[in-house]
Amino acid sequence: MRVERLTVREIELPLKTEFVTASGAVGRRRLLLVDLEDEDGTPGWAECVAGAVPGYTAETVDSAWDTITSRLAPEAVGLRVDDPAGVAAALGDLAPAEPMARAAVEMACWDLAARTENLPLAGLLGGTRTNVPVGIALGLAGTPEDTAEVAAAAVDRGYRRIKLKIQPGADLDVVRAVRLRIGAGVALTVDGNGVYARTDIDHLAALDAYRLQMIEQPLPADDIGGHAALQRRLNTPLCLDESIATLADLEEMVGLQAGRVLNLKPGRVGGFTTALTMVEMAVAGGIDLWVGGMLETGVGRAHNVAFASLESVGLPGDLSPSDRYWDRDIVEPPWTMDSGVLPVPHHEPGIGVEVNEELVRSLTTRKQEIRFAP
Numbered sequence: 001m002r003v004e005r006l007t008v009r010e011i012e013l014p015l016k017t018e019f020v021t022a023s024g025a026v027g028r029r030r031l032l033l034v035d036l037e038d039e040d041g042t043p044g045w046a047e048c049v050a051g052a053v054p055g056y057t058a059e060t061v062d063s064a065w066d067t068i069t070s071r072l073a074p075e076a077v078g079l080r081v082d083d084p085a086g087v088a089a090a091l092g093d094l095a096p097a098e099p100m101a102r103a104a105v106e107m108a109c110w111d112l113a114a115r116t117e118n119l120p121l122a123g124l125l126g127g128t129r130t131n132v133p134v135g136i137a138l139g140l141a142g143t144p145e146d147t148a149e150v151a152a153a154a155v156d157r158g159y160r161r162i163k164l165k166i167q168p169g170a171d172l173d174v175v176r177a178v179r180l181r182i183g184a185g186v187a188l189t190v191d192g193n194g195v196y197a198r199t200d201i202d203h204l205a206a207l208d209a210y211r212l213q214m215i216e217q218p219l220p221a222d223d224i225g226g227h228a229a230l231q232r233r234l235n236t237p238l239c240l241d242e243s244i245a246t247l248a249d250l251e252e253m254v255g256l257q258a259g260r261v262l263n264l265k266p267g268r269v270g271g272f273t274t275a276l277t278m279v280e281m282a283v284a285g286g287i288d289l290w291v292g293g294m295l296e297t298g299v300g301r302a303h304n305v306a307f308a309s310l311e312s313v314g315l316p317g318d319l320s321p322s323d324r325y326w327d328r329d330i331v332e333p334p335w336t337m338d339s340g341v342l343p344v345p346h347h348e349p350g351i352g353v354e355v356n357e358e359l360v361r362s363l364t365t366r367k368q369e370i371r372f373a374p
């Protein structure tokens, strides 16, 4: 089976509430969807995790649009999808520095490959869990007491882990307030999105008092050595996210003991082929794993749920149900959480949810289609 058609489109949909992190605020989510079709008309869907503005990494919706339309799509059409690793290698040569753009195409190929084999994507990836535990990420907003209220409500809803976005000036107070409000028994983590500096190491060490499950990416992405120094000071495990873009980054993390946890987003590291290799490396290096979120629609959520079904990806992921961010998700059925878990759709082929194409059409702001021309 080969890719006969590739369509990339940009959609825009409003978030229920603005999401604020140390990298900025998002009120309307612009994102790219990639859908493919083989000779028989079997589809494959994925979304690109890049945001509208640089900050999280250098890639953006606009840069990914250019990468996909000008470099990846013309080569992707015609590729054989029954060999996703081959697809990943071909795309890696074309856009080595654009893992988010690459991942959108690569992961759509995985969905298509799973559907042609009538397998669930989770099964094709090797995942066996029937449901995955869900954590929630809370943006920076209001007073520490406001955040504590929101956190308590999330615990009541069943979320298995609370993650707080922090930044200098909005960290110890909010962690203290939330810990007091939700009690010692609830898993609590923080994420700095790289805005702290090595000079903040003493300050960050004070977080040890709150028995956090982990501290995620406090220092800049390119400072893996700084994280190693910080980890030596901390009892709390450090988790790297933005720092780990390539296999070499992960090798460095393991070698320097720069953290004990990895937030692995297949959509950020070039797709499932690389992510699966990273899982093997992390397990061998004694690093725990979970899947982060990038304000995905139900399409990206489906890919992340499939990946989180791997036995080694054990910690609760940022896999909030559809109604956390969207009034109406673009997939049917929407993702719903029951007792703090999402079900893994093991009985449906591919990503396991249907894309509402009419809704997607109505949200589309631009679109380009590339067909295979032998």
Ligand SMILES: [Mg+2]
Binding pocket: 191, 193, 216, 217, 241, 242, 263, 292
């Ligand atoms: Mg993060």
